[in-house]
Amino acid sequence: MSIFKLPDLGEGLQEAEIVEWHIKEGDEIKADQALLSVETAKAIVEVPSPQSGRIEKLFVDVGDIPHVGDPLVEFSEAGAPAVEEKPTDKGTVVGEMESGKGVIKEAAASVGKGGPGGGTGIKATPAVRALAHRMNVDLSVVTPSGPNGVVTAEDVQRVSKILQEAGPLEPLRGVRRAMSHVMTRSHAEVADVTICEDADIQAWNNGSDATQRLIRAIGIGCKVEPSLNAWYDSHAMGRRVREQVDLAIAVDTKDGLFVPVLRNITERSPEDLREALNRVKADVQARTIPPEEMRGYTFTLSNYGSMGGRYANPIVVPPTVAILGAGRTRDAVMAVNGQPAVRRIMPLSLTIDHRAVTGGEATRFLMAVITDLEKPD
Secondary structure (H helix, E strand, C coil): CEEEECCCCCCCCCECEEEEECCCCCCEECCCCEEEEEEECCEEEEEECCCCEEEEEECCCCCCCCECCCEEEEEECCCCCCCCCCCCCCCCCCCCCCCCCCCCCCCCEEECCCCCCCCCCEEECHHHHHHHHHCCCCHHHCCCCCHHHEECHHHHHHHHHHHHHHCCCCCCCHHHHHHHHHHHHHHHHCCEEEEEEEEECCCCCCCCCHHHHHHHHHHHHHHHCHHHCEEEECCCCEEEECCCCCEEECEEECCEEECCEECCHHHCCHHHHHHHHHHHHHHHHHCCCCHHHHCCCCEEEECHHHCCCCCCCCCCCCCECEEEEECCCEEEEEEECCEEEEEEEEEEEEEEECCCCCHHHHHHHHHHHHHHHCCCC
16 A cells, blocks of 8 residues: 655645546556646646556545645555555553543633734633634634633634624635735735836837737846846845846736746747737636746736726735736826827836845836837837
8 A cells, every 4th residue: 555645746835726536446547647637836737646556545535725745545556455454543642541630720822923913922711712613713813802812702602603694715726826825925025116107108000019019128128127037035135137038927817817928038029929928828718828838937017907907016926026017008198398298108017026126227127118118119
Protein backbone atom coordinates (compact mmCIF):
# COMPACT_ATOMS: atom_id res chain seq x y z
CA MET A 1 0.00 0.00 0.00
CA SER A 2 1.14 3.53 -0.67
CA ILE A 3 -0.52 6.93 -0.32
CA PHE A 4 -0.10 9.72 -2.85
CA LYS A 5 -0.36 13.19 -1.37
CA LEU A 6 -1.07 16.53 -3.05
CA PRO A 7 2.32 17.57 -4.45
CA ASP A 8 3.84 21.03 -4.47
CA LEU A 9 2.38 22.61 -7.60
CA GLY A 10 4.84 25.50 -7.68
CA GLU A 11 4.31 29.28 -7.54
CA GLY A 12 4.07 29.07 -3.74
CA LEU A 13 0.61 27.51 -3.95
CA GLN A 14 -0.46 25.60 -0.85
CA GLU A 15 -3.83 24.21 -1.95
CA ALA A 16 -5.85 23.13 -4.96
CA GLU A 17 -9.52 22.48 -5.68
CA ILE A 18 -10.44 19.01 -6.94
CA VAL A 19 -12.19 19.47 -10.30
CA GLU A 20 -12.46 15.89 -11.60
CA TRP A 21 -11.26 12.38 -10.80
CA HIS A 22 -10.27 10.40 -13.90
CA ILE A 23 -10.43 7.11 -11.99
CA LYS A 24 -12.52 5.51 -9.26
CA GLU A 25 -11.86 3.12 -6.42
CA GLY A 26 -11.00 -0.36 -7.71
CA ASP A 27 -9.58 0.87 -11.04
CA GLU A 28 -6.17 -0.17 -12.32
CA ILE A 29 -3.93 2.72 -13.38
CA LYS A 30 -0.51 3.04 -14.99
CA ALA A 31 2.24 5.45 -14.04
CA ASP A 32 1.88 8.92 -15.68
CA GLN A 33 -1.75 8.24 -16.59
CA ALA A 34 -4.07 11.17 -15.74
CA LEU A 35 -5.16 10.70 -12.13
CA LEU A 36 -7.21 13.82 -11.43
CA SER A 37 -7.67 17.44 -12.47
CA VAL A 38 -7.21 20.31 -10.03
CA GLU A 39 -7.77 24.03 -10.31
CA THR A 40 -5.07 26.32 -9.02
CA ALA A 41 -3.24 29.42 -10.13
CA LYS A 42 -6.29 30.22 -12.26
CA ALA A 43 -5.85 27.16 -14.46
CA ILE A 44 -7.08 23.58 -14.54
CA VAL A 45 -4.14 21.17 -14.34
CA GLU A 46 -4.02 17.41 -14.77
CA VAL A 47 -2.07 15.55 -12.09
CA PRO A 48 -0.50 12.30 -13.38
CA SER A 49 -0.33 9.10 -11.37
CA PRO A 50 3.07 8.65 -9.71
CA GLN A 51 2.91 4.85 -10.06
CA SER A 52 1.07 1.88 -11.46
CA GLY A 53 -1.36 0.00 -9.25
CA ARG A 54 -4.94 -0.38 -8.14
CA ILE A 55 -6.87 2.49 -6.61
CA GLU A 56 -7.89 1.38 -3.12
CA LYS A 57 -9.25 4.63 -1.72
CA LEU A 58 -9.94 8.25 -2.69
CA PHE A 59 -9.47 10.58 0.25
CA VAL A 60 -11.09 13.70 -1.28
CA ASP A 61 -14.14 14.41 -3.42
CA VAL A 62 -14.78 16.81 -6.28
CA GLY A 63 -15.08 20.30 -4.84
CA ASP A 64 -12.79 19.62 -1.88
CA ILE A 65 -9.76 21.88 -1.39
CA PRO A 66 -6.86 19.86 0.03
CA HIS A 67 -3.56 21.44 1.04
CA VAL A 68 -0.11 20.41 -0.10
CA GLY A 69 0.78 17.21 1.74
CA ASP A 70 -2.81 16.09 2.28
CA PRO A 71 -3.55 12.50 1.13
CA LEU A 72 -5.30 12.16 -2.23
CA VAL A 73 -5.34 8.45 -3.09
CA GLU A 74 -4.21 5.09 -1.76
CA PHE A 75 -2.60 2.57 -4.14
CA SER A 76 -2.00 -1.15 -3.94
CA GLU A 77 0.42 -2.90 -6.25
CA ALA A 78 -1.05 -3.91 -9.59
CA GLY A 79 -2.85 -7.26 -9.30
CA ALA A 80 -2.29 -7.58 -5.57
CA PRO A 81 -5.28 -8.29 -3.35
CA ALA A 82 -6.40 -5.54 -1.05
CA VAL A 83 -5.14 -5.94 2.49
CA GLU A 84 -7.31 -4.61 5.25
CA GLU A 85 -5.20 -2.88 7.83
CA LYS A 86 -6.31 -2.81 11.41
CA PRO A 87 -6.66 0.73 12.63
CA THR A 88 -4.34 1.79 15.38
CA ASP A 89 -5.28 4.37 17.92
CA LYS A 90 -2.37 6.74 18.26
CA GLY A 91 -4.29 9.30 20.22
CA THR A 92 -5.18 7.38 23.40
CA VAL A 93 -3.43 7.63 26.72
CA VAL A 94 -1.77 4.43 27.94
CA GLY A 95 -2.55 3.50 31.55
CA GLU A 96 -5.32 4.32 33.97
CA MET A 97 -6.86 7.73 34.42
CA GLU A 98 -8.03 8.65 37.88
CA SER A 99 -11.08 10.84 38.25
CA GLY A 100 -10.73 13.84 40.48
CA LYS A 101 -13.29 15.23 42.89
CA GLY A 102 -12.22 18.85 42.73
CA VAL A 103 -14.12 21.56 40.85
CA ILE A 104 -12.13 23.30 38.16
CA LYS A 105 -13.06 26.90 37.44
CA GLU A 106 -12.27 27.90 33.87
CA ALA A 107 -10.43 31.14 33.32
CA ALA A 108 -10.79 33.21 30.18
CA ALA A 109 -7.79 32.95 27.91
CA SER A 110 -6.77 35.33 25.15
CA VAL A 111 -7.10 33.85 21.67
CA GLY A 112 -5.66 35.53 18.60
CA LYS A 113 -5.79 39.26 18.05
CA GLY A 114 -8.91 41.33 18.30
CA GLY A 115 -9.91 44.64 16.80
CA PRO A 116 -8.38 46.69 13.98
CA GLY A 117 -5.39 47.61 16.06
CA GLY A 118 -4.39 44.10 17.04
CA GLY A 119 -3.58 44.78 20.71
CA THR A 120 -5.22 42.52 23.27
CA GLY A 121 -6.47 39.12 22.26
CA ILE A 122 -9.98 37.72 22.24
CA LYS A 123 -10.89 36.58 25.76
CA ALA A 124 -12.98 33.40 26.00
CA THR A 125 -13.12 30.37 28.25
CA PRO A 126 -12.31 26.94 26.79
CA ALA A 127 -16.02 26.04 27.00
CA VAL A 128 -17.00 29.11 24.98
CA ARG A 129 -14.28 28.39 22.45
CA ALA A 130 -15.58 24.83 22.11
CA LEU A 131 -19.12 26.18 21.66
CA ALA A 132 -17.93 28.57 18.96
CA HIS A 133 -16.19 25.69 17.21
CA ARG A 134 -19.33 23.52 17.29
CA MET A 135 -21.50 26.38 16.01
CA ASN A 136 -18.90 27.36 13.37
CA VAL A 137 -18.58 30.90 14.72
CA ASP A 138 -15.34 32.86 14.29
CA LEU A 139 -14.63 34.48 17.66
CA SER A 140 -12.93 37.42 15.95
CA VAL A 141 -16.33 38.64 14.68
CA VAL A 142 -18.04 38.33 18.08
CA THR A 143 -18.56 41.48 20.17
CA PRO A 144 -17.95 40.50 23.82
CA SER A 145 -20.48 41.42 26.48
CA GLY A 146 -18.88 39.79 29.51
CA PRO A 147 -16.82 41.55 32.19
CA ASN A 148 -13.41 42.81 31.05
CA GLY A 149 -14.24 42.07 27.43
CA VAL A 150 -14.85 38.34 27.82
CA VAL A 151 -16.86 36.58 25.10
CA THR A 152 -19.79 34.71 26.64
CA ALA A 153 -21.80 31.74 25.42
CA GLU A 154 -24.74 34.11 24.80
CA ASP A 155 -22.49 36.20 22.53
CA VAL A 156 -21.61 33.16 20.47
CA GLN A 157 -25.24 32.04 20.25
CA ARG A 158 -26.33 35.54 19.21
CA VAL A 159 -23.78 35.67 16.37
CA SER A 160 -24.66 32.13 15.30
CA LYS A 161 -28.32 33.15 14.95
CA ILE A 162 -27.36 36.20 12.88
CA LEU A 163 -25.20 34.08 10.56
CA GLN A 164 -27.97 31.52 10.13
CA GLU A 165 -30.40 34.27 9.16
CA ALA A 166 -27.85 35.66 6.70
CA GLY A 167 -27.70 32.34 4.89
CA PRO A 168 -24.92 29.82 4.27
CA LEU A 169 -21.36 30.91 3.65
CA GLU A 170 -20.34 30.63 0.00
CA PRO A 171 -16.69 29.50 -0.07
CA LEU A 172 -14.51 31.17 -2.67
CA ARG A 173 -13.36 28.60 -5.20
CA GLY A 174 -11.16 28.38 -8.23
CA VAL A 175 -10.17 31.70 -9.75
CA ARG A 176 -11.81 33.81 -7.05
CA ARG A 177 -10.03 31.87 -4.31
CA ALA A 178 -6.69 32.32 -6.07
CA MET A 179 -7.41 36.03 -6.46
CA SER A 180 -8.17 36.30 -2.74
CA HIS A 181 -4.79 34.77 -1.84
CA VAL A 182 -2.94 37.03 -4.28
CA MET A 183 -4.67 40.20 -3.09
CA THR A 184 -4.05 39.33 0.57
CA ARG A 185 -0.37 38.87 -0.13
CA SER A 186 -0.19 42.10 -2.11
CA HIS A 187 -1.95 44.11 0.60
CA ALA A 188 0.37 42.73 3.29
CA GLU A 189 3.59 43.18 1.35
CA VAL A 190 3.53 45.96 -1.26
CA ALA A 191 4.15 49.65 -0.45
CA ASP A 192 1.87 50.89 -3.22
CA VAL A 193 1.70 54.41 -4.66
CA THR A 194 -0.61 55.40 -7.54
CA ILE A 195 -0.03 58.26 -9.99
CA CYS A 196 -2.83 59.45 -12.30
CA GLU A 197 -2.62 61.46 -15.52
CA ASP A 198 -4.52 61.93 -18.80
CA ALA A 199 -3.40 61.20 -22.35
CA ASP A 200 -4.79 63.31 -25.20
CA ILE A 201 -5.54 60.76 -27.95
CA GLN A 202 -7.29 63.15 -30.31
CA ALA A 203 -4.74 62.28 -33.03
CA TRP A 204 -5.89 58.66 -33.21
CA ASN A 205 -7.79 57.44 -36.24
CA ASN A 206 -11.35 56.19 -35.88
CA GLY A 207 -11.25 52.52 -34.99
CA SER A 208 -7.75 52.62 -33.53
CA ASP A 209 -6.84 49.56 -31.46
CA ALA A 210 -6.52 50.99 -27.94
CA THR A 211 -5.01 47.82 -26.50
CA GLN A 212 -2.38 47.72 -29.24
CA ARG A 213 -1.44 51.33 -28.57
CA LEU A 214 -1.22 50.72 -24.83
CA ILE A 215 1.01 47.67 -25.35
CA ARG A 216 3.36 49.66 -27.57
CA ALA A 217 3.45 52.58 -25.15
CA ILE A 218 4.24 50.32 -22.19
CA GLY A 219 7.15 48.82 -24.13
CA ILE A 220 8.51 52.30 -24.80
CA GLY A 221 7.99 53.32 -21.17
CA CYS A 222 9.99 50.29 -20.01
CA LYS A 223 12.86 51.30 -22.29
CA VAL A 224 12.87 54.80 -20.83
CA GLU A 225 12.60 53.53 -17.23
CA PRO A 226 13.66 49.86 -17.06
CA SER A 227 13.27 49.87 -13.26
CA LEU A 228 9.51 49.40 -13.67
CA ASN A 229 10.07 46.18 -15.63
CA ALA A 230 11.47 44.28 -12.68
CA TRP A 231 10.93 41.69 -9.95
CA TYR A 232 11.43 42.60 -6.30
CA ASP A 233 12.65 40.10 -3.72
CA SER A 234 11.32 41.23 -0.36
CA HIS A 235 13.40 38.69 1.57
CA ALA A 236 16.72 39.64 0.01
CA MET A 237 15.67 43.30 -0.36
CA GLY A 238 16.83 43.36 -3.95
CA ARG A 239 15.42 43.65 -7.44
CA ARG A 240 16.01 42.02 -10.78
CA VAL A 241 15.55 44.49 -13.63
CA ARG A 242 14.45 42.56 -16.71
CA GLU A 243 15.38 43.45 -20.28
CA GLN A 244 12.56 41.47 -21.91
CA VAL A 245 9.09 42.89 -21.32
CA ASP A 246 6.59 40.09 -20.66
CA LEU A 247 3.25 41.83 -20.33
CA ALA A 248 0.34 40.40 -18.34
CA ILE A 249 -3.09 41.61 -19.47
CA ALA A 250 -5.98 41.35 -17.01
CA VAL A 251 -8.99 39.62 -18.58
CA ASP A 252 -12.33 39.76 -16.77
CA THR A 253 -14.62 36.70 -16.96
CA LYS A 254 -17.71 35.48 -15.14
CA ASP A 255 -15.46 33.10 -13.20
CA GLY A 256 -13.08 35.83 -12.07
CA LEU A 257 -9.95 37.61 -13.22
CA PHE A 258 -7.39 35.87 -15.44
CA VAL A 259 -4.00 37.33 -16.33
CA PRO A 260 -2.51 35.78 -19.50
CA VAL A 261 0.94 36.89 -20.63
CA LEU A 262 2.21 38.30 -23.93
CA ARG A 263 5.92 37.53 -24.16
CA ASN A 264 8.62 39.92 -25.42
CA ILE A 265 6.21 42.64 -26.54
CA THR A 266 8.90 45.06 -27.74
CA GLU A 267 10.21 42.63 -30.38
CA ARG A 268 6.88 41.62 -31.94
CA SER A 269 4.85 43.19 -34.73
CA PRO A 270 1.42 44.71 -34.04
CA GLU A 271 -0.20 41.96 -36.12
CA ASP A 272 1.60 39.24 -34.16
CA LEU A 273 0.60 40.82 -30.84
CA ARG A 274 -3.05 41.13 -31.87
CA GLU A 275 -3.13 37.49 -32.98
CA ALA A 276 -1.53 36.39 -29.72
CA LEU A 277 -3.92 38.54 -27.69
CA ASN A 278 -6.95 37.08 -29.44
CA ARG A 279 -5.63 33.57 -28.88
CA VAL A 280 -5.00 33.92 -25.15
CA LYS A 281 -8.37 35.60 -24.62
CA ALA A 282 -10.09 32.71 -26.40
CA ASP A 283 -8.12 30.22 -24.29
CA VAL A 284 -9.15 32.07 -21.12
CA GLN A 285 -12.83 32.01 -22.07
CA ALA A 286 -12.59 28.28 -22.86
CA ARG A 287 -10.57 27.65 -19.66
CA THR A 288 -7.91 25.87 -21.70
CA ILE A 289 -5.03 28.28 -21.13
CA PRO A 290 -2.02 26.42 -19.68
CA PRO A 291 -0.55 27.61 -16.35
CA GLU A 292 2.79 28.56 -17.93
CA GLU A 293 0.97 31.18 -20.01
CA MET A 294 0.04 33.05 -16.82
CA ARG A 295 3.41 33.02 -15.08
CA GLY A 296 6.66 34.93 -15.21
CA TYR A 297 5.31 38.30 -16.33
CA THR A 298 7.25 41.48 -15.60
CA PHE A 299 4.60 44.20 -16.01
CA THR A 300 0.79 44.29 -15.99
CA LEU A 301 -1.86 46.17 -17.99
CA SER A 302 -5.44 46.51 -16.74
CA ASN A 303 -7.66 47.96 -19.47
CA TYR A 304 -10.70 48.34 -17.21
CA GLY A 305 -11.89 51.36 -19.20
CA SER A 306 -13.52 49.02 -21.71
CA MET A 307 -16.17 48.47 -19.02
CA GLY A 308 -16.14 51.86 -17.29
CA GLY A 309 -14.37 53.98 -14.72
CA ARG A 310 -11.83 56.76 -15.11
CA TYR A 311 -9.15 56.33 -12.48
CA ALA A 312 -8.32 53.43 -10.20
CA ASN A 313 -5.81 52.10 -7.71
CA PRO A 314 -4.52 49.04 -9.60
CA ILE A 315 -2.97 46.34 -7.40
CA VAL A 316 0.68 45.39 -7.85
CA VAL A 317 1.16 41.62 -7.56
CA PRO A 318 4.58 40.55 -6.20
CA PRO A 319 7.21 40.04 -7.41
CA THR A 320 6.37 42.64 -10.11
CA VAL A 321 6.71 46.30 -9.19
CA ALA A 322 4.26 48.14 -11.47
CA ILE A 323 0.86 47.98 -13.15
CA LEU A 324 -0.79 50.45 -15.54
CA GLY A 325 -4.56 50.92 -15.58
CA ALA A 326 -6.36 52.54 -18.52
CA GLY A 327 -9.75 54.09 -17.83
CA ARG A 328 -12.73 54.84 -20.06
CA THR A 329 -11.94 57.33 -22.83
CA ARG A 330 -14.10 60.44 -22.92
CA ASP A 331 -14.46 63.83 -24.56
CA ALA A 332 -13.30 66.71 -22.39
CA VAL A 333 -12.79 70.44 -22.79
CA MET A 334 -9.09 71.29 -22.59
CA ALA A 335 -6.94 74.33 -23.20
CA VAL A 336 -5.17 73.93 -26.56
CA ASN A 337 -2.86 76.78 -27.54
CA GLY A 338 -4.62 78.96 -25.02
CA GLN A 339 -8.08 78.22 -26.41
CA PRO A 340 -10.76 75.80 -25.16
CA ALA A 341 -11.16 72.71 -27.33
CA VAL A 342 -12.94 69.38 -27.09
CA ARG A 343 -10.38 66.57 -27.04
CA ARG A 344 -10.48 62.78 -26.71
CA ILE A 345 -8.96 61.83 -23.35
CA MET A 346 -7.70 58.49 -21.95
CA PRO A 347 -7.23 58.53 -18.15
CA LEU A 348 -4.27 56.51 -16.85
CA SER A 349 -3.46 55.18 -13.37
CA LEU A 350 0.02 53.83 -12.64
CA THR A 351 0.64 51.94 -9.38
CA ILE A 352 4.20 51.16 -8.29
CA ASP A 353 5.79 49.26 -5.43
CA HIS A 354 7.59 52.14 -3.74
CA ARG A 355 10.06 49.72 -2.16
CA ALA A 356 11.68 49.22 -5.55
CA VAL A 357 10.57 52.19 -7.68
CA THR A 358 11.05 55.89 -6.95
CA GLY A 359 8.47 58.55 -7.64
CA GLY A 360 10.73 60.09 -10.28
CA GLU A 361 11.11 56.78 -12.12
CA ALA A 362 7.36 56.23 -12.05
CA THR A 363 6.60 59.72 -13.34
CA ARG A 364 9.15 59.51 -16.15
CA PHE A 365 7.71 56.13 -17.18
CA LEU A 366 4.16 57.50 -17.22
CA MET A 367 5.13 60.57 -19.26
CA ALA A 368 6.94 58.35 -21.79
CA VAL A 369 3.76 56.26 -22.11
CA ILE A 370 1.63 59.37 -22.60
CA THR A 371 4.02 60.84 -25.16
CA ASP A 372 3.72 57.71 -27.29
CA LEU A 373 -0.06 57.47 -26.85
CA GLU A 374 -0.50 61.06 -28.04
CA LYS A 375 1.22 60.35 -31.37
CA PRO A 376 -0.92 59.71 -34.48
CA ASP A 377 -1.43 56.09 -35.53
